[in-house]
Amino acid sequence: MIEPFAVTLGPGSSRSNRTGSWRSERPVYVDRVAPCGHACPAGEDVRDWLYVAQAGEPAYEAAWRRIMDDNPLPAVLGRVCYHPCESSCNRSELDGAVGINSVERFLGDLAIERGWQVEADKPSTGLSVLVVGSGPAGLSAAYHLVRLGHAVTVRDQAPRPGGMMRYGIPRYRLPREVLDAEIQRIVDLGVALELGAPVTDLESERRDFDAVFLAVGAQLDRRAEIPAATAARVLEAVGLLHGLEDDGSAMLGRRVAVYGGGDTALDVARTARRLGAYDPVVIYRRTREQMPAHESELREALDEGITFRWLSTVARVLPDRLVVERMELDENGFPQPTGELDELAADSLVLALGQDTDLALLDRVPELRQDHGRVEVDETLSTVCPGVFAGGDMVPQEQSVTSAVGQGARAARSIDRWLAGLSTTTPNHGEVPALATTETLNTWYYDEVPRTHRPRLDPAVRAETFDEVVTGLDAASALEEARRCLSCGQCLGCDNCFGVCPDDAIIKIGPPGPGGYLIDLDFCKGCGLCVQECPPGAIQMFPEDG
Template structure:
């Protein structure tokens, strides 16, 4: 006699007895993954996370998450070259999120409300010397103090800031903003020694002998020169000298007409500063306009301010004019970008010669690091050779910023200071690299795990409305030339909220419940910290993955 079939109506009161997940081949997982902006960020910042807090209206929490990796949000929000925006998935949907301007808004809110960094509760038994008070040295000092180390900061100039103070004009980076963000780091207990240059190799030896570790970030202070100009000509200036003097309120007597040679950010700073001094300015840039190393916004603003450009042009020679001044002979060139580590290739175009006359010429083609105190260290080209943790070939010595890299950006320098501090902490405590990277809450080491960033194809974009990023707002050209005030205007409160809402939050779950609601098998369960997939019931259909608006569900092959 055969057994009776079960009734067609369920009598158990639940479907949990029917384990429908026994025949799948794929299983989704709820995961945290890096966003493309995170991996492009020079400081490895948790961009999607802090923007999420800003979206929720919690700017204090956004600032706390942001400053785990970067102590200068108000500075970076003004001067960063924002590679995160070039990597933003939103760019393939409508427009990239204005990460840099959001960062400025968070940083400005912190300054306005007086938020400060905590002094470390426990002091570590070690003393680290940081040589160089620019963005990289200050970043390292901040990260080391957070971990409890005693830090002595040695700066050659009268004030801290390095390039941020003596290279970036106040109309781009107001000095009250710079001073406030530096002051927060010093207030953590950093010992500051200004007017304290690293004079020679013997001075470096003394620092290494009297400290547990040394981080050197002395910058690039040796201007590159052009043989087309006589080195001691009275009408010739170097960009670094001119910008440093201008930052201290000393105006060089340039005359009515000025030629600036160079196409990078320093050249734009020089040209625009000279315009604020009343000079007519012409820029001779080797690169075509669309390949200039200066940021596009800087070039646009320079044009608004009346700077003229000669793109794709090379200086051939110069000759003093009777009665003063100089004539600069130039030629347009065919430009070919440099191979990594090499200079660009240019070919003069016959018949495209021209001459410019001026009262002064300012050369802004870059600077080199002073390596003479580091003769005991290995070098790579014109910089010190370092490993992934910024450690040099010499024991107890780390290096970063322009001293160890040709990536001449403020946030690149900040990132190097952070990496060095993590590695110094690891060495002094005898930790593994992974343990050191987890030393501070919220500090995630995505790069160490080599996790793939979320791609646009993994975002359920139909759950996001289209929207444009807010247009850049600047003070009028006449106004900013007359007053020397800040050029770029901050986001309004409404723009901040709207722009934060545009973020896809790639790889960072927003607890939207889509995976829970769309699952046809009720196989997704809410848990603290997110969701979990019930393997007994999941058929591996992938609906939860398809409907995730952040790419936080990942479908993977299951081997059994």
Template sequence: MSKACPAHTDPARFIRSLRFNNIKGAAETIRENNALGAVCARVCPTERYCESACTRAKIDHPINIGGLQRFITDIEQEMGMQILKAGKPTGQKVAIIGAGPAGLQAATTLRQYGVAVTIFEEHPKAGGYLTYGIPEYRLPQEIVDYEVKRIIDLGAEIRCNIKVGKDISFDQLKADYDAVLVTVGNSKAKTLPMFEHNICTESAISFLARVKNGELHENELPDHVLVIGGGDVAMDVATTLKKLGVSNVTDVAYEEFNEFKASKNELAGTRKAGVTLIDGYVPTKVATNVVTFKHRKLDAELTIKADKIIYAVGQTSDLTGLEIDLQHSESQLWSAKYQTKDAKVFAAGDLVDGDQTVVFAVQKGKEAAKVIMNTLGGVNHD
């Protein structure tokens, strides 16, 4: 089953340890491959990865692997276990831009190799989308803070409120460090031209960040909100709105239900929250707070009037101030290479091909750290 996990965690091993009441052994199995094991236990779409490969699925239903991993990492936290250790110092220094999942995992792996690591984060807190996007009901901030503290205790330095390209130049980082890893993530919302400059609209990224930061005021919660999108982010927005007490939340998605990008668990949670879900429709025009949709396959139109419109139609990276060339494909590095045209500059996370889930960010961060070590003359501990 470890082959089905992007982070290469072996559920069979930690379940076996748990069966014999060896909690530390179980935690070691998780942590040796995933520095964000407690986070992934809560937000990983396990039905898409490890549970889909579980042999029990052919008999009745798969083992609740995510639940078991959460149980183990919760006990690990309660007992204050210190599983990971820093390697013998190599004298090498690496700068990481962005303290999201890929950057945090890369920092952990590099520290295990003995490399000094400094992470530069433009926001006040580390975590990236874990801190500023995923709702509290799915991922409590105390879990993110716990994971970050463990990485700091491993010896990684995290410097927040510093935007590379503004507060410090990219060239300065290249001069001061042996390598620079860019893991800025997809923090910029994509939009549709029809929604630009519309006073009734807001991006999902902006909305979720304001909720997490406590910046959303009660008078901003109208009776009817329209959400556009069919991914996990759209489901997070819709469910969050219901939890905040919004009476009518309608989500309209381009995808039909059999195509939904959202995980089955997220989709089920959104339905349970009482959100109205409409699939297979594309927005064709908008007049302030009235949106007209056309079905992708049927000869049908739909018009919805809402007090507020929140769109979740994709995200992209903001590379302002970072003079790097990532155009090896249309918008990303090719998979499993991690090096840009500049021999000293690497990239990981959402900037690299592959799923944009937390567990895939962990995989990319780990692999990028190994590529950096090989480039610097270190040892690849495969």
């Protein structure tokens, strides 16, 4: 039998002297808030699932399930989200932000390929919820509610589900087989999906349910009063995209002008290019710097040959051309007409001036309707009507697919508490941890690893097809990208603290990672070496009391 190794403490050793009595400050393991998760509108714990994904196979499924705790559409958001998480990533100050969105898409696509499913294993509550609208907010709410044990019915007037994900985002950005797969996974949990079923009388239909979540998307085009000849072809952006999804046809002609400056305007111009327009032009009243469209979408449009008329407005529409007026910015940065006119050949003009939500279903519940065309809600997404909640494009908050997914999850939690007879306000569990910043990290421990960018179709090829423009990372690149995460503010199990402690005061109590270490305060003298050598900044010095 091998005897355990014995250590004899000399009378002058630190452990013999219990050097903890020398300490004026103590190190404490902390869990700071990672900026990526803090910035995620969908509420994902990005650092958490990236940490799991860094192990590679077979941990990918576990990482995907961590995402699915918050977001039921990872393959969709891995394509259409504008990833504010990456804009907040601390690694951007080192060698480039982690490609979080790329890794999320990789995991979402892998889940579809392998048929991974989640379970609705909570016992039935016997309570029912009506969700009006099958867009991202409605689907997210339905997913979370059914997993909480409630019976959920989703009603939508459209013949196919997805809302603006299907009827507002072109296929070259979001392939329909990806959207359909992730929606089917939600339906397979037991969500009742009723299509071609508009809700026209909310007051009547809500009587059959214990709660209602309103998630009608913004699918009404805003109008503009532009003089037009009777023969002029003036179309509306959302109606055009909706029609393309329904029957795949559009009569635009070869010369197409689009009036507007948002992402929808770019989607229409790029779609027109794919439909055969040889020189689509976007007309915008302000400058490029003031354009609300995302820079990535603008760059792709320019690559595909879309031209732009900045500081211009459409003054009149004639049968085969437009009269365009040049604008100039005043001292406050607002565009003002100059009276300088020009003509632009055009077979059709598409108006992309923004969208509004159709609130006709609220006609018999006037207290819900607001003058600004939105439904007023509190921080829990509750309306003034008990048991009626609203989210997505219906409420005055950020309008994006990612934000809508997050609102659906938040509404589900509020509805669940309301159905249980509890306050819808989220319980306060104490002080919120501080945000992990580059100042709290020890970045010299991290090697510089250039970011891997997702491949894109060549502009000359993609302008001729609706094939997906941005493709995904391969398995090796996705793993490397996940491993670029700095684990900001959370222990990553590197053993540095264990190795550098001169007093052997760091004790391993579990596997490497969060919660895997303990500090023996009898012997820690508060030298702070562990803090200085912790790469993610997961240890902090605090003054001793008294």
